[in-house]
Amino acid sequence: MTKGHSTRGALLAANLPQIQNLIKRDPAGYRDEFLQQWNHYQSVMLIFEQRPDEHAEKFRELVNFIAQVAQCYPDETVEFPSQIASLLLRSFSTLAPDTRKTLVQNLVMLRNKAVISSIELLQTLFPLLAKTTSTPLRSFIRRTILLDIRTANQRSRNHKLNRAVQAMLFGMLERGMGSEMIGDKGKLRERPEDASRQAMDEAMWAIALAKELWKKGVWNDEKTVSIVALGCIHPSTKVQKAAYYFFLGSEEDEVDSSGEEDEGPDIKQLKHQRLVKKKTRGDDRKIAKAMKVVKKKIKSKTDDKSNANFSAVQLIRDPQTFAEKLYDHLQRYDKRLSLDHKVLIMQLLSRIMGYHKLCVLAFYGYIIKYLTYHQLRVTVILVSLAQSVHELTPPDVLLPVIRKIAQEFIHPGVGPEVIAAGLNAIREVCKRQPWSMEDDLLGDLVEYRKSRDKGVMVAARGLLQLYREVNPGLLKRRERGKVASMADSSVTPLPYGHAPKPAEGIDGLELLQAQDEQSLVGEERDEWEGWDVESDTDTSSSDWIAVSSEDDADIVISDSEDETMDAGMPARTGTDTAPKQTTENLATTKILTPADFALLNKLKSERSASDMTKGSRGTKRKPSAIGHVESEPGTGLSEADIMGPRKRAKADYEERMASIQEGREGREKFGSKKGKKSKEVPSSTTNRQKARNKPIMMILSSQAVRGKKRASLREKQQRLRKNKRG
Secondary structure (H helix, E strand, C coil), rough: HHHHHEEEEEEECHHHHHHHHHHHHHCCCCCHHHHHHHHHHHHHHHHHHHCCCHHHHHHHHHHHHHHHHHHHHCCCCHHHHHHCCCCHHHCCCCCCCHHHHHHHHHHHHHHHHCCHEEEEHHHHHHHHHHHHCCHHHHHHHHHHHHHHHHHHHHCCCCCHHHHHHHHHHHHHCCCCCCCCCCCCCCCHCCCHHHHHHHHHHHHHHHHHHHHHHHCCCCCCCHHHHHHHHHHHHCCCCHHHHHHHHHHHCCCCEEEEECCEEEECCCHHHHHHHHHCCCHHHHHHHHHHHHHHHHHHEEEEEEHCCCCCHHHHHHCCCCCHHHHHHHHHHHHHHCCCCHHHHHHHHHHHHHHHHHHHCCCHHHHHHHHHCCCCCCCCCCCHHHHHHHCCCCCCHHHHHHHHHHHHHHHCCCCCCCCCCHHHHHHHHHHHHHHHCHHHCCHHHHHHHHHHHHHCCHHHHHHHHHHHHHHHHHHHHHCCCCHHHHHHHHHHCCCCCCCCCCCCCCCCCCCCCHHHHHHHHHHHHHHHHHHHCCCCCCCCCCCCHHHHHCCHHHHHHHCCCCCCCHHHCCCCCCCCCCCHHCCCHHHHHHHHHHHCCHHHHHHHHHHHHHHHHHHHHHHCCCCCCCCCCCCCCCCCCCCCCCCCHHCCCCCCCCCCCHHHHHHHHHHHHHCCCCCCCCCCCCCCCCCCCCCHHHHCCCCCHHHHHHHHHHHHCCCCCHHHHHHHHHHHHH
């Protein structure tokens, strides 16, 4: 080696940023220098594993250097990413914070340089979420995971990555499924062991990541819903709550980067600091900003809770089994769970039962013990009861529930708010299953329409109007109303379980026809476009059966009514075919592909979600047949529907000021307009002009009048001369 080469090597060995810059410009020319640093890294790596505190800084410098130039020498650094990943997973708890941060950042940089794949990166980052105690590092890992998955699915669905990540999330949840259920009530709330706590943290992060990807629209398939559904029966109550809030569509499950509930800023502490510290405008702005955050959180908790995530509820796999598991969990751990937790399970179970029209009959026997007016959160329990009822719910199961509500809520010994809540709850149950009412009990309940309290009167009239429409035979003759009294007495309501008309054709086919009419105006689309759709099972072309053209010659397709008559079939009249002309033409003239059925399911889910989010408050449903009401599955209810109309609460200072400011919009500024319109330059009158128009009694004691009285002769003469000149 010449003297110049030895000098250059000595200089570069001590200056890693310089050799890094030179290698990126000419990788082949500085290969020897890189190999020297690579061998040095291997030696330091062995020493670092034995004594991590001695060579930590040098180890971090070498890791940064090799990660920067790894793409220039892929063959030599093929084991470098696996070494970093294994070191993180094996010794994460014993590494220094700076070393952890360096290793994670360089691993992410290797992914950005396409040295490793997304799956290799995520397999390392997922276990670190539950292990790290550093809030900034945890936030960085979380953002990296979400950004990587979102970027991979930006142009098209990366099904390979999505399935791998979903399998990781399933594994994070299943690792803690075998532990014992502890509960969250009183003395049974215990601190779990380290292994159980780590499994709980992993499950919590699995739910949080799945929810975040669903919220951002990256994932919207049933596998994501299955991940969260598995969290609903996890032994940890914290994981269960996070999963329940996902289906209920509530915002109370927001967690910060440490995995704990974000309670918002402490207003009392900020106000106390404002008193003891020097008063500045910056502190005032900080308090005002914190007040807005707290008010937003309070409003989100008190607002209507009927905004359930119906799109996720629809994608639940085997909803009957899932509902039975929820009820079994509720009934088994009834003594261990707190009331708030049990109410969450009731809400979710009732939403699933109402949406999918399921029958978990034991649920009504369980909920009946909570139907007392002094029960905490009884309005939410009544909402859950009403949401679980549908037209397929057996009336025999609901009769004891109706009697219990009538005995506990509707009698003279309680307040009018309680009576109104009981009547509204019974009305909502009977709206979904009209056969769950007895004629004697109904006659007693409608008598409350004469009450002086507005809420009770409106609730009783609503129940009366409901049965005038669906089953007037249960009412007394004088209470049936004009329309029902004039109807033919031989007409009887449909029995329980009978539909007004049988199903015909394909459900929702008119939605597909409307979609085609909107998107294909003046265009021609290939019939086979989008034939293949993504599915979990791969199908090959060998599954198709080829049909020869000779067999097609025997097939005769004709739409002629004359040929139909010749074949012995009666011809259809124009009145029968007119309402279904469009959908029949679509079903008989077009081959529906799997892509069409996928679009049809999407349109049906959007229609059902839009109908359910509207709620039932303030809407009237007309019966499709006498005595039968088609209830919307999973119709959203709120506590306001149960409480009914009440007196308006007194507005606070902020609400009054907001109302005042709203009334001032579009108006001119307050004040006197005298002299402002008659002058070229608008201005008000002067104080001297105003003083001339004052009443005499207001100015008798003024200094000017007193001064005139005490003025000398010379002063009077001077004033007269001044006025004469003026």
